[in-house]
Amino acid sequence: MSASYTAVGWNRQKKKYDWLIFGFCVLYLTLFVGITAISNPDYTFETTLIRSTATLALLLLHVILSIGPLCRLNKKFLPLLYNRRHLGVTMFTVALVHGSFSIFQFHALGNTNPFVSLFTSNTQFGSLSQFPFQALGFFALIIFFLMAVTSHDFWLHNLSPKTWKTLHMLVYAAYLLIILHVVLGALQYETNPVFVIILSAGSATLVLLHLLAGAKEVQKDSTRYGLEKDGFTYVCETDDIAADRAKIFCIDKERIAVYKWENRLYAIHNVCKHQGGPLGEGKIIDGCITCPWHGYQYLPNNGQSPPPFKEKVNTYDLRVEGSKLWLNPVPFPEGTEKPGVAIT
Amino acid sequence: MVKSLRKRHLQIWSMMLVLVPVSIISARLATPVPAKDTLRQPAETPAYTTVVKTIEKENYSIRLRKDNDSSFQLEWVNKTVLTVPTATIYKVAAGSTDIKAGLLIGRIEARGVYRFPLDKSFQATGACDLLLYDFIHQQVIDTIHF
Numbered sequence: 001m002s003a004s005y006t007a008v009g010w011n012r013q014k015k016k017y018d019w020l021i022f023g024f025c026v027l028y029l030t031l032f033v034g035i036t037a038i039s040n041p042d043y044t045f046e047t048t049l050i051r052s053t054a055t056l057a058l059l060l061l062h063v064i065l066s067i068g069p070l071c072r073l074n075k076k077f078l079p080l081l082y083n084r085r086h087l088g089v090t091m092f093t094v095a096l097v098h099g100s101f102s103i104f105q106f107h108a109l110g111n112t113n114p115f116v117s118l119f120t121s122n123t124q125f126g127s128l129s130q131f132p133f134q135a136l137g138f139f140a141l142i143i144f145f146l147m148a149v150t151s152h153d154f155w156l157h158n159l160s161p162k163t164w165k166t167l168h169m170l171v172y173a174a175y176l177l178i179i180l181h182v183v184l185g186a187l188q189y190e191t192n193p194v195f196v197i198i199l200s201a202g203s204a205t206l207v208l209l210h211l212l213a214g215a216k217e218v219q220k221d222s223t224r225y226g227l228e229k230d231g232f233t234y235v236c237e238t239d240d241i242a243a244d245r246a247k248i249f250c251i252d253k254e255r256i257a258v259y260k261w262e263n264r265l266y267a268i269h270n271v272c273k274h275q276g277g278p279l280g281e282g283k284i285i286d287g288c289i290t291c292p293w294h295g296y297q298y299l300p301n302n303g304q305s306p307p308p309f310k311e312k313v314n315t316y317d318l319r320v321e322g323s324k325l326w327l328n329p330v331p332f333p334e335g336t337e338k339p340g341v342a343i344t
Numbered sequence: 345m346v347k348s349l350r351k352r353h354l355q356i357w358s359m360m361l362v363l364v365p366v367s368i369i370s371a372r373l374a375t376p377v378p379a380k381d382t383l384r385q386p387a388e389t390p391a392y393t394t395v396v397k398t399i400e401k402e403n404y405s406i407r408l409r410k411d412n413d414s415s416f417q418l419e420w421v422n423k424t425v426l427t428v429p430t431a432t433i434y435k436v437a438a439g440s441t442d443i444k445a446g447l448l449i450g451r452i453e454a455r456g457v458y459r460f461p462l463d464k465s466f467q468a469t470g471a472c473d474l475l476l477y478d479f480i481h482q483q484v485i486d487t488i489h490f
Contacts (some may be wrong), residue, residue, distance in 0.1 A: 027413070041455035042453070042454040042455065043453065043454050044425055044454045044455075047453065047454065069464075106430065109427045109428070110481075117481075121480060121481040121482070122480060122481070122482060124482075127374075128371060128374035129374045129375060129376050134480075165349070166346050166383050169352070169356075172356050172357075172360070174410070175360075176360070176363060176364070176367070178432055179367050180363055180367050180371075183367055183368050183371035183372070186369050187371060187372075188371070188374075188375050188376070189451070191375055196368065196372060199368065200368055203364045203365075203368070206360075207357055210353065210357035211354075211357055211358070214350070214353060214354035214357060214358075217350045217354070217480065218354070221347065221350075230354070253347050254346075254347065255477060273345050276346060276349060277436070290432075293345075297405060
């Protein structure tokens with residue numbers, strides 16, 4: 001969280017994370033090149049590099065796309081989400097090496113402009129086995145490029161969260177393009193079933209994770225609360241919420257986080273203004289509700305980020321009767337002061 | 345995430361549930377059958393004993409070999425790395441450049457020796473040409489008269 005645009009600051013955790021990613025990529029590429037050199041000594045270095053970077057980028061893409069649903073299914077994966085953008089930029093860099101060497105090797109040795117050659121050398125759009133698969137990879141790479149260059153919060157603020165999120169959801173279109181790029185390209189002549197099985201297993205895992213996470217969210221959204229009184233809904237017992245933590249309640253299609261802090265209860269809108277993170281899955285740190293995704297903070301008593309930050313979320317009315325907690329789902333304007341209710 | 349975004353995610357991945365398997369299965373079904381064994385790098389096989397014919401080119405040597413039971417083998421020796429890496433060898437009728445009517449023999453890539461088994465009809469069909477064909481650019485790179 002930063003009040004102004006500064007270069008990305010690498011704290012100890014980020015450095016550790018990035019070194020881990022870097023180490024894994026180097027290890028993977030070294031092993032791939034080494035094994036290929038032993039098993040297929042006639043392969044050129046360019047061919048080996050194209051294949052090693054292709055498989056590494058595909059593996060990283062599957063990991064990246066798994067992080068979101070894994071975090072929704074199990075909070076233990078949240079640390080991976082914190083630096084997911086680093087992994088995304090790494091994947092783009094690896095994919096760029098693959099794309100650059102492929103264009104050089106397949107299209108730069110003739111008289112035609114390599115990019116013209118990419119789109120004109122094969123125009124068999126009507127044939128699956130002869131489909132110009134390279135163009136599919138090129139379009140996916142363009143999407144990854146746009147995502148990588150807009151990954152800094154500068155672009156999130158300037159493009160608006162809605163536009164930024166729409167742009168970054170194009171990753172799903174890119175994923176489909178990549179699957180087609182692989183099955184209509186390399187797998188048309190590398191027909192060993194092992195490759196198809198690995199790709200199918202990766203895709204199936206990814207689709208399953210997303211659908212399971214989606215089903216869990218639908219289940220949360222469809223929770224019914226029976227008791228209502230004066231616009232308030234009975235949601236739980238006050239003891240059900242742990243200290244410095246929250247419970248999330250979905251009433252009238254919106255999620256509200258109710259936090260317990262210093263023996264008082266506070267209700268704020270569950271969606272972080274930064275990237276839509278679930279505030280109710282975070283915790284109180286230094287007296288502030290802290291988003292589990294990227295650490296954005298809000299004061300519990302008014303839903304405002306502490307100065308000089310300007311983010312604000314809605315607050316809600318609470319009532320405690322004995323041990324019962326009642327919540328009014330009608331939001332107050334963002335940043336409205338609500339001192340919270342004492343637990344009796 | 346707000347509810348609309350959660351809903352959009354679920355819709356997208358419900359579509360993926362259909363699109364991804366359809367893509368993989370369709371591509372698998374469309375894979376040309378001859379490519380299954382011949383487009384992969386052939387395992388290193390010993391050279392047949394008798395050289396029937398040799399053609400020398402600047403960048404490669406081509407030999408038709410025969411063994412004791414009259415099986416034929418095409419030996420392709422790349423002296424240098426080909427500038428076109430997606431090269432395949434087709435056998436076509438003499439003077440023809442129609443690869444669809446030809447026989448796919450195999451694929452060559454880097455510098456080295458490639459040996460491909462040939463059926464006995466290779467010589468029986470009379471004069472033929474070998475086409476070195478770039479399957480990405482759909483171009484004939486070279487024609488070798490046999």
